[in-house]
Amino acid sequence: MPKFARVITIGEQELEWLSLGAAVFGAGGGGDPLMGTLMAQQAIRTHGPATMVGLDTLDDDDLILPVAMVGAPTVMVEKFMSGDEGDRIRERIENEIGRKVAALSSAELGGVNGVIPFAWAATSGLPIVDCDLMGRAFPELQMTTAAVAGVDINPVVITDERGNLVSFTTATPKWAETLVRTVVGAMGGEASMCLYPMTVAQAKQAAILNSMSRALEVGRLLHEAEDDPVGALCAAVEGFPLVVGKVTDVNRQTTEGFAKGSATIEGTGADAGRTLRMEFQNENAVLFEGDSVVASVPDIITAVDVHTARPIVTEQLRYGHRVSILALPCDPIWRTDEALAVVGPRTFNYDIDYIPVEELNG
């Protein structure tokens, strides 16, 4: 039996673990998962637990619907979902494609989108597939393994709490990004969506498999770890602890939907004397030591609390935080030239070649 052919029941406790794990893979972005977690927990209280299944439990021809919230997490703390959005999107897709959806999936493992699909899964009774399209958080709709694998993003359906629904047919995933953002703005800054509807057979090629159960296990481990949580986390995710130190400076600015900036980390203990700079664009993008690159996108750079190993999102980074900066190798699917053209350092305006974190720090 392949290890992903299994069924996991996702109750309120599992949601807590998932939200922690999803924040580790969120690379500092993806938004605070709290609202998504509360929504999913409420849906589970009302409708019963959600079910997460491996791809092999489904038929190759079954239709999978990746879903997500899109827009500003800052808006979602005030105006969050009605709870009907998931069903409305799914019904529209089923009408357009003329087939039933067999399972939902997360489009993005990271922050709020690591947990929100479970709200819709619990509500609809459909299972969630143990995979996603990023293996981490990324800021734009074309930055998916599905786009790299050539899966059609269409139809893209977005809806708001009022019942406004727009179905897009877009020329490219990048166009979907542009058009969806415009409508999301008109809807009040956040909305619910689906994208890249695909068959199980396609997902086996185009998705990052087992990523959700991995996040669940990482979250559980963080929840339970007592001695050396950072070490336990690194072991679990094959991560590289790049520096232990103190945040001594944080610069931020917002431009065109990106919270850009950098944090300076001065090493302490065994790392005393080292100074690193972590640059972020919603997510952490590149870690520099002087002029040298220590880690970069698409590898996952995450700041965690040095004592508890709890991940710290970029919005919460501030002077005095004691952090350990980890880099997790991204899924190999991201390391081809085609994929790096979509999510490599140059797409974030860094004129550097991507070198895998294990080569930089081997």
Added chain:
Amino acid sequence: MAENAGGHRLGIDVGGTNTDAVILDADQAVVAKHKASTTADVVGGIVEAMGAVLDASGLAPGDIGRVMLGTTHATNAVLERRELATVATIRIGGPATKSVPPLSTWPDELRSVVSVGEVIVDGGFEFDGQEQVPFDEAALEAFVSGLDVVPDAFAVSSVFAPVSDAHEQRAAEIIRAHHPDARISLSGAIGSLGLLERENACVLNGALMNVAASIVAGLEQALSHHGLSATPYFAQNDGTLMAIDRVQQFPVLTIGSGPANSMRGAAHLTGLSEAIVIDVGGTSTDIGVLAAGFPRESTIPVEIGGVRTNFRMPDLLAIALGGGTIVGDQATVTVGPESVGHRLTTEGRLFGGSTLTVSDIVNAAGRASFGSYPIEVAAGTVDAALDRIDSMLEEGLDRMKLARSDQPVIAVGGGSVIVPSSLEGASEIHLPENFDVANAIGAAIAAVSAEIDQLFSIEEEGREAVIEGAKQKAIDAAVAVGAEPAETEIVSLEELTMAYMTDNVLRLRIKAAGPLR
């Protein structure tokens, strides 16, 4: 006017351990102070403290123009589930927000004590002030007229109320039409962005309506007992004051006033407006930051009695270190986290007891000198314990600082003698006179404030103009609650980034404060 009857101010701070009272003269200098243990009968304790400090001052009742009270009544009522009023919870936000209904994150026992019913009706706003959907007044009418039990209070929260409270105001009119004497809490006046946390704070505020009535009655009783005709005020959790009518509307804002008072008192006693304050008690130490003379506010939700809220609270780091903290002198020397607390005066070695405490260590080391028994502790133990104490303070200081540079530190509170004369990260350490009653002094300093927290589109006017407009809005709001217009200033301005938002939108949190008119 009562204010003109006397130029002196009497401040009282009721804490968990002590009830402190001070009288300040017209120049805000300390004329008299009094410290006593907080009694189970809190009002009795206030009457007594007021009498004792009046006696000590030699002043006549007519010399006192204003009386300020900071009290833990509201905090205790929530923690102990006592004296809580019943509340009907109304959220104006449908069809959005239905995925997480009101009070769904509350502990069941608290919810069952407080809530008589909850409803979500359509309405609320977008971040830019446009209506999300029209307000469904008929649905609210149906809920209000259909309640089986008429609650003590109504709590109304609408989506983006910090941007526009028009639907909340209209809801209040509708409720009053059915229940003319209803006590109504509106969320927009209580908390900042974050609907669930603001709604929680608003419902707690409703639940505290009876407590508000009893603390107001208690203070008035104390005033009349001593023949004072002074104007009463209550301390709130940002270090400023509320008049009686406001405390009756917003009792929840008194939660957390104690630490805020200490920090304001520290600012007053040293004349510093930018500093780190270390407030040492018997069991724990609170470290906070003064910015423009006021406590820096926490930006993360604060949990009270199991309920997440987001109203302005001082940003504090609590560490388990106080005068009564137990020192272990086995193979390795440990400091805390256990404490003998107020039993220090019987259990500490310097008072003839047998437990080694932080107070014993600082006396043995010559850092302080109090107590009545000589301390004999091995020099190695003293040094190791002092190292630990100082590094706990230094790490706390560093965690609260926002910048690398050394900053002035003010030590206050009954246990502040444990603070050394120098610490890494501190440019200087002040241990001001009357440090032990800084909290009561903080209550007696008369300032009022107002805060706004909103998202602003900068598309049309541009960033500078938007920020200027928002500042004026904050100043106007402070003046509206009693600040002297000529002396009201912006004391904090935070510009928060908005990730994943393509519109040019700023989130601004701005606070204005000024002396009482």
